Amino acid sequence: MIEILSPTDVLRAKETGALVxxxxxxxxxxxVVGTNLLDIDRWAQAMITEAGAQSCYVDYEPSFGRGPFGHYICTSVNDAVLHGLPYDYSLVDGDLLSLDLAVSHGGVVADSAISFIVGDMRPPESVALIDATERALQAGIAAAGPGVRIGDISHAIGSVLSAAGYLINTEFGGHGVGSTMHQDPHISNTGRPGRGYRLRPGLLLALEPWVMADTATLVTDADGWTLRSVTGGRTAHSEHTIAITDDGAEVLTLPTP
Known part of the structure; x- marks a missing residue:
């Protein structure tokens, strides 16, 4: 299903995006160093509940996971890149942590992810991974607008990731959002320009470039959810929800300065 939102629903989406x-x-x-992943999940739960919003993850039970997910946020550490199931682990200096959060508020969903390094260490490989996904995300956003095709966004994202030397996995990528978290169209992190669905004002998209240091192959943890690099190399993931407007695209999940 591809959902085109009304102007009123887009305004609600902006509120949800600001919350996320x-x-x-x-x-x-x-x-910080010593923070437990389960504490992060509890903090997310408290903030979502206080805002009168709903988690998109707690009851999430897709075919590729061992559901329901049962937690409020994805916490992926180091070689984990997607769907990281929170567990009893305390962060150490230099860990690369990705947080992925999708929330519904006022009947509209927003989805975003950030990757960052915990503590004082700055491993060059981790810095490069994060930088590549953030630049690819910006390229995808810059390419989006009314009349643009999905392949144009995919090509913009993939060009940045490939130029940075990373292999690209196409099993998981961006997607439409609206009244539910995952909708069509699928947005691969690489593709051919001029192909695919033509974007229209009122469409919400979650763009999410992610990479692994030295492979494009994922392996699923025994928890049935967490997706890791098959080589154990580090990973990064960046995501924003955008709304297609009459004259471009607006990022709904930018943090307030």
């Missing part, structure tokens, strides 16, 4: 961005930035500020 605020929660992620608060969580990032609290993530």
């Amino acid at each position: 961005a605020g929660i992620l930035q608060t969580l990032k500020s609290r993530c």
Whole structure:
């Protein structure tokens, strides 16, 4: 299903996007050496509940996971890149942590992810991974607009990731959002320009470039959810929800300065 939102629903989406961005930035500020992933999940739950919003993850039970997910946020550490199931682990200096959060508020969903390094260490490989996904995300956003095709966004994202030297997995990528978290169209992180669905004002898209240091192959943890690099190399993931407008695209999940 591809859902085109009314102007009123897009305004609600902006509110949801601001909520998601605020929660992620608060969580990032609290993530220090010694922080436990289960505490991050509890903090996310408290903030979502306080806002009168609903988690998109707790009851999430897709075919590829061992559901329901049962937690409020995805916490992926180091070689984990997607769907990281929170567990009893305390962060150490230099860990690369990705937080992925999707929330529904006022009947509209926003979805965003950030990757950052915990503590004082700055491993060059981790810095490069994060930088590549953030630049690819910006390229995808810049390519989006009315009349643009999905392949144009995929090509913009993939060009940045490939130029940075990373292999690209096409099993998981961006997607439409609206009244539910995952909708059509699928947005691969690489593709051919001029192909695919033509974007229309009122369409919400979650763009999410992610990469692994030295492979494009994923392996699923015994928890049935967490997706890791098959080589154990580090990973990064960046995501924003955008709304297609009459004259371009608006990012709904930007943090407030």
